[in-house]
Amino acid sequence: MLNLILKDILIQKKSLFIGFVYSLFVFLIFKTNTFPQENGKFIFGAVSIAYIFATYSIEYDEKNNCHWILNSLPLRRKEIVLAKYISLVIYNVIGISMMLITGRILSIIGFNLGNYVVDLKSILYVFQSTFLAFSFFYPIYFKISYSKTRYINTIVYLTVVFLPSFFDFLFKNMEGISNLKFLFEMTLNKWDITQQSMLLAFIIAFTVISVFISIRNYSEKNF
């Protein structure tokens, strides 16, 4: 399985460059208050870079019809599925590292990036977002070919990334929902261990269910 994960990294050396350019773009184009979360730019950038890596790995497999080769190698289909989920961890680490490194470089050369401290909550937020998005998308992808599901992937990504901004906009413009607004801000910006644990438990459970569905879907797939 480690070979499959390494394979996904090796085939997309280009994504490292794209990710770096993207991190620069995020820091220099977006304003600090574009996103409702504290460290919103960092989270958005890291999630987007992880998304780029995960999506490109799928696209490379599809473009070359590599499922034929992968399924002809001494591998079980469930290993191919599990590798895609485990790779997500690595893509998140790459996304977070790129945003940290680019942010640091920009600070050193004199760019004002505002009040910007990356904490555990931000890092967790990145992992939760990507796992939520891909745990939703992978079972569909492993059932149907990527060319038919590409738009679902984009919609899921946009939803995960921009849903907090949408709610933020909603709460700023609507009266009489202060309790919900409080809850929203709590979830987004305050560190509440019970709430975080519940959210984490939910995403882990969602991911585990997603893995099982993906394995079943891919095992039944005809190429």
Next chain:
Amino acid sequence: MDNIMEIKNLCKSYREFKLKNVNFTLEKGYIMGFIGPNGAGKSTTIKLIMNLVKKDAGEIKIFGMDNLKYEKQVKEKIGFVYDENYYYEELTVNEMKRIIAPFYKNWDNKTFERYMNLFDLNPKKKIKELSKGMKMKFSLAVALSHKAELIIMDEPTSGLDPVFRSEILEILQSVMQDEKMGVFFSTHITTDLEKIADYITFINNGEIIFSKPKDEIIETYAIVKGGRELLDRDTRKEFLGIRENSYGFEALTDKPEKMKKIFRDNILIEKPTLEEIMIYTVRSGVNA
């Protein structure tokens, strides 16, 4: 156990195509040609062997092991070459090798390097920059570098020029000197098989027409040539397929001795090529 591949009552249904009770056996040390027209079921059979599609019924045993239950062990021993390149086009030959090699316990880099030199493959070249023939040679080099005991090839020579085809066939012949190996080679270019195959399995419209030693097939079938005046309702029934023109007829039979008795000296009897056997059988729609 001398059988390296046993297929029993294999079935697969698609909306517009059915593979019906496919049976054949490949023994160690032999090359089996798998022939049939396009759409006959060759690729579907190979996909079923490789578990690229799910069977509806039947049994596939490779080295005596069920191909699904022992999928990893079975695939360790299979080298595959497909009709198209399914490797990552953006990678160089060497990068692709580095990805593939760790999947096999018995990967032998020296053998791979030897084939790279023999095939004149540049390890630094991107796969997308290789010609179709070179891509095929790369696939073959990979297939032969992990001590595979069964080589499965799906139309490896289609779209290749005669020089490339001949080279690939020579390589196959040379690797077959290792008697532990077996080759299953699907093609619609039957002349390739006349050179190298020991057994021929013929599939048409999802059904196996025959699976026999090549020499026995050539002995069994015959091409009969004669004047049209010899053909009537009864004599036509004796042939598996007939082609008529203004000068006479040519027909395929699997009873050459009977033909000699019926037509005596009025006909010419010739040995058929595999292509003729395939064409006449497909045209007649007869499943012998």
